[in-house]
Every structure is written in C-alpha cells, then in structure tokens.
Amino acid sequence: MVKHIVMWSFQETLDDKQKKEAAVRIKEGLERLTGIVPGLISVKVVTDALPASTHEIGLFCELESQEALDGYQVHPEHQKMVSFIRTVTCNRICLDYEV
Incomplete structure (x- = not known):
C-alpha cells in the first residue's frame, strides 16, 4: 500500500469566502x-x-501500489x-511512502 499526502496554502489574493x-x-x-481512479482505496481532504x-x-490518500499512484497522477x-x-x-x- 502507498500513502500519498499533500498539503497546500491558499493564495493570499483569495478572501475568506473564496x-x-x-x-x-x-x-x-x-x-x-x-471508485473512479483504479487502485485508489481512500481519500480524505481536511479543510x-x-x-x-x-x-x-491536507490530502490523505491510500493507494494499492506505486503503479496505482502513477495512474492516479x-x-x-x-x-x-x-x-x-x-x-x-x-x-x-507532498510525501509519498510505502506501508
């Protein structure tokens, strides 16, 4: 299994509503x-x-394999x-690692 973690900040030009x-x-x-991307087991987005x-x-994904991650990308x-x-x-x- 592969874990894929990504984090972002919003651009400073966006107001709170945006x-x-x-x-x-x-x-x-x-x-x-x-269910749409083959090999993608779970996705959690923290806002x-x-x-x-x-x-x-923050984006936290679990994928079946490195090949599944490559396909997801x-x-x-x-x-x-x-x-x-x-x-x-x-x-x-971004941090990707194998479990």
Missing part, C-alpha cells in the same frame, strides 16, 4: 475520485486546519482537479 468555496470544491472533487497549522488544506478526473487547485493554492508539499 477560500471556503475553494475548500469545498477541492474536498468534494478529490474525495469523489474513490478545517487548526490556526497553528502551516498549511490550510495522470488520470483525467484527477487532472481536472489539479488544474483548479493550481489556481487557488500555493506552497504545495
């Missing part, structure tokens, strides 16, 4: 990929980070979300 709307869209869009956090959104439905996420976020960090 951040909330973007967070909902990101959460719904990424979490719906379970209610505590104030001391250094990032505002290029899957058209994931790429649609990537295109949107890049318009509203910055400071992306």
Whole structure:
C-alpha cells in the first residue's frame, strides 16, 4: 500500500469566502475520485486546519501500489482537479511512502 499526502496554502489574493468555496470544491472533487481512479482505496481532504497549522488544506490518500499512484497522477478526473487547485493554492508539499 502507498500513502500519498499533500498539503497546500491558499493564495493570499483569495478572501475568506473564496477560500471556503475553494475548500469545498477541492474536498468534494478529490474525495469523489474513490471508485473512479483504479487502485485508489481512500481519500480524505481536511479543510478545517487548526490556526497553528502551516498549511490550510491536507490530502490523505491510500493507494494499492506505486503503479496505482502513477495512474492516479495522470488520470483525467484527477487532472481536472489539479488544474483548479493550481489556481487557488500555493506552497504545495507532498510525501509519498510505502506501508
């Protein structure tokens, strides 16, 4: 099994309302990929980070294998979300590891 963790901050140009709307869209869009992307076991998007956090959104995925992660990265439905996420976020960090 592979764990895929990504965190982002919102772009500073977004106001609070825009951040909330973007967070909902990101959460719904990424979490719906379970059952669509082969090998994607689970997806959890955290949008209610505590104030001391250094990032505002967290993505936590479990995938069957490295090959499943590779397929997830290029899957058209994931790429649609990537295109949107890049318009509203910055400071992306990622950690992938095998369990």
